[in-house]
Amino acid sequence: MASIQRTSPANDQRENGRQHVFDAIRQAGRIARIDIARETQVSPATVTAITSELLSAGLIEEITPEGDRTGAKRGRPRVALKVRGAAHLIAGIKISDRSATVILVDFEGQTVGEYDHELPGPVMSAEEIVDLVMRALAGACAAAGRHVREISGVGLGLAGLIDATRNFVHWSPSLDQRNVELGRMLSDAMPVPFYMDNDANLVAKAEQLFGEARNVSDFIVITIEQGVGMGIVIDGKIYRGERGCGAEFGHTKVQLDGALCRCGQRGCLEAYVGDYALLREANIRGSAQPEDDLSALYARAKAGDAMARSIFDRAGRMFAMGLANVINIFDPSLVILSGEQMTFDFLYGSDVLDRVKSSVVQVDAPLPEIRVHKWGDLMWAKGAAACAMEGVSELTIRNLGADAA
Template structure:
């Protein structure tokens, strides 16, 4: 017998019940009320009352599911519920080293428009980055034929140390100063709520909702771009740490007093694996003149250049050590390697994976599966939009619960 959840009349319980119902509807795509009751273990009467409120405020809507003709003859099909896509328009923004990518979604999560705006500089002042973000958003909205004022929420992904709860950036390679209340600065440019997080967390969000992490409750995403990041999903939730600075894989230390990292410390994994680190090593070895981008350095290695080969060999070994440490600490079922730099295979070659497996604590069970998913910045932005959809949904539920007090 299914035990019924007995929700109290407190605002917190009302809010929790509504959030539980709307999350169940979003996860299912479309679902009948009786099935919501079964999934949430909330009584049918309570589900009916909650869904009526959500329909009244326009967050969900009823639909008649398509049914085969032979089933239609047996009686009227059950009415299902789904998220109302037109309820809100959401923006997701990914700030990378050379471009700002914007994705606009409806409240259901369907794509409306995508846009990319090149950046003239990688690291800039707070005010300039806010201006650039809003310029990119305005261009995306113009592409879609509507105004920025119609956006209900904006998710922003930044590389660096970010406290998502406070929209606070301790450090980012995109900013020329540290300890910035970036959410407050950006809020001066737009009337809608803003939600900021580390970009690797948002890649994990995107993988969980749209990518190779679908239907996987616990996994790790490691991103390889200008730097190296990590997102951790535990029990279907992003793990951020107490200060919002958890999962900084690129800044784990692999060598005492080692190479200088862009974060200002020495010996970080990123200082041996990030593209800037590889090019720095190549050009120092070459007397300061030589390779302009990673593709050129890869071509040199493929042509047999011993210096280039040794740089990639060391990067692969350092990365294998880092991967082994992740496995030894978290023991994930799945590791997803994601990012544009994965068009080059020096970090996920068979040799790297074998070396990782050699350094993993040996038990009589298979090692975690390692998958490669190379996707562009627009999909990273979609993860930011998905985060904003969740937060806008939570705000709407909170407002609804407050109005009932």
């Protein structure tokens, strides 16, 4: 993706101002100019000039709230601004162990289309993933009656250790090799800008823009499915670490020389809590038939099966220890537990939360709020779309500044 050369610090300042105002509009949903100035600490005159540019570029639009439209007796109705949904079509893709889930959204985040594409297998080569993504994208567009050429940006969510600044994959359970320039390969194959990040980071972005964490500046999302992920948001920004490998909650160590994790190391939290780990434990203990359905194993635990109950009890104890450590380190205002495994309560039952509370440093202040948000692959894909939406916004505003220079 070609970069735009900035010509001076003044241009940087104007671009930052445009981005700041645009972000405020997206965050609020609908907001008047005077309120933008108050929220951003930008002068009303500058807000008026910036919003005029954004309106001319078609990124935002004016609306008159119903109350003002019907109740105003004199003077000009109070006009609000919102992101213009028709400005761009965005695609988000989540690759899981079974399928690639695609969502198409408008620039406001409203769903335009949904699509699932079956995977040829849980582990693929980089070339196979590129082919899979392109076919899934084409299938989603065809199902929605749109064309790939209409898309302004594509986001991809992938489990593993990913440097989002370089679109580089250090390791992913979906790939058969390490250290892959997957972002470059996909960018070469696509006619539009491409963005990629760890899937848990993208869930945090989705929660921030569309979910439980709107208007929350500091929060943590923990995802539990095949693996265990974490997204950290500090002062409104996702924290990724120096190498793009920060927030790997699933690979924190909870047992010296413990169970083998799919990352290749031993003792990771994921090796005791992830879907595959629970099923592996059941099979090691010698079930009458191989276990391959977590729902069936959970039903057996609920029915009183001692072996099944012991598996889930240990997972709950391990998770409580890990979650307490996260709270002790970051002291967030909000923790969101997300993902398919939230269908099962063994990770957030009262006994687990009691263990967390007893292990958190005690002070005379409330503990962080812990919320459970149950959803499937579509929310992961929407997080990928949110990542692309943010990238397209920045690119569009940068180009707007270049045109004005």
